[in-house]
Amino acid sequence: METRHLKYFIAVAEERHFGRAAQRLHMAQPPLSQQIKQLEEQLGTPLLLRTTRKVDLTPAGQVLLDRGRLLLQELESLEEDVKQVGAGATGVIRVGFTGTATYRLMPSIVQAARRTLPGLRITVQGEMLTPQMESALEEGRIDVAVLRPPVRSGDVALKLLEQDQLVAALPADSPLADTGILELADLAGQDFIGYPSYSAVSSIVVDACRKAGFQPRLVQEARETSTLLSLVAAGMGIALVPMTSRMFSFQGVVFRPLRNPPPVDLAVAWNRNTETPLLRSFLQLFDSLPTAAPKEPSREN
Numbered sequence: 001m002e003t004r005h006l007k008y009f010i011a012v013a014e015e016r017h018f019g020r021a022a023q024r025l026h027m028a029q030p031p032l033s034q035q036i037k038q039l040e041e042q043l044g045t046p047l048l049l050r051t052t053r054k055v056d057l058t059p060a061g062q063v064l065l066d067r068g069r070l071l072l073q074e075l076e077s078l079e080e081d082v083k084q085v086g087a088g089a090t091g092v093i094r095v096g097f098t099g100t101a102t103y104r105l106m107p108s109i110v111q112a113a114r115r116t117l118p119g120l121r122i123t124v125q126g127e128m129l130t131p132q133m134e135s136a137l138e139e140g141r142i143d144v145a146v147l148r149p150p151v152r153s154g155d156v157a158l159k160l161l162e163q164d165q166l167v168a169a170l171p172a173d174s175p176l177a178d179t180g181i182l183e184l185a186d187l188a189g190q191d192f193i194g195y196p197s198y199s200a201v202s203s204i205v206v207d208a209c210r211k212a213g214f215q216p217r218l219v220q221e222a223r224e225t226s227t228l229l230s231l232v233a234a235g236m237g238i239a240l241v242p243m244t245s246r247m248f249s250f251q252g253v254v255f256r257p258l259r260n261p262p263p264v265d266l267a268v269a270w271n272r273n274t275e276t277p278l279l280r281s282f283l284q285l286f287d288s289l290p291t292a293a294p295k296e297p298s299r300e301n
Contacts, residue, residue, distance in 0.1 A: 003072075018055065093282050099201075099245070137271045164263070165262065167240070194239065219236060
């Protein structure tokens with residue numbers, strides 16, 4: 001499969017129309033249709049369902065669209081990285097950050113790298129979940145991840161940065177908002193807003209609630225902490241979030257401490273099989289990184 005065929009297919013799949021895709025690609029429609037047919041013949045399966053009014057994707061076409069987008073993004077990133085190194089950059093480090101670490105730690109690590117590793121180019125992917133970053137480390141799509149353990153892969157090395165703890169995020173009009181310290185059992189029967197089930201924090205939350213004698217009733221999932229808290233502010237439910245999430249100031253959300261809260265670690269991770277001198281130098285920057293030690297939340301909103 002040639003890159004141009006992939007670009008042609010993605011344009012048609014996104015536009016759902018050969019004419020609009022041809023205009024987007026600055027080419028005539030008949031050659032575009034021919035190129036897509038050649039791609040289908042090469043792969044041995046139909047990718048598009050064509051009617052006189054629209055174009056739809058077959059299941060195979062949907063797979064090619066989803067993974068093809070990632071491949072093109074990676075190729076574009078590779079091209080840019082090669083250009084940067086060729087222009088005199090010391091090297092490139094690709095870093096993934098989870099949740100609030102994107103906003104808390106990323107500026108500090110970028111500033112430290114500019115001071116101590118001049119010429120290094122850093123690319124950042126923020127608000128990622130641990131399973132995504134673990135896969136990205138294994139597949140070489142990122143070099144470093146700031147994530148919340150655990151991880152399953154034996155190829156991924158971890159170094160603890162800080163230990164956070166869970167707090168309850170409540171709508172301001174919740175009867176529980178006036179409570180000082182909550183027991184986890186106090187939250188039984190509440191509607192929960194949570195991270196996706198495959199995230200590290202979600203597993204910690206579910207396990208803690210089960211130990212407290214109940215199964216959390218999940219009514220909505222959100223990948224980003226900011227989205228999760230905005231749903232809490234809207235009154236859709238409560239959430240258990242790392243204490244450092246208090247950096248998001250949402251009107252209508254109050255944070256309350258839990259008695260004996262479950263810990264939530266934050267660690268820097270990398271693929272031990274692809275360690276380089278540049279990567280080791282970059283990892284050393286985390287040794288002096290200011291972290292956020294958990295403190296007792298204020299009763300103020």
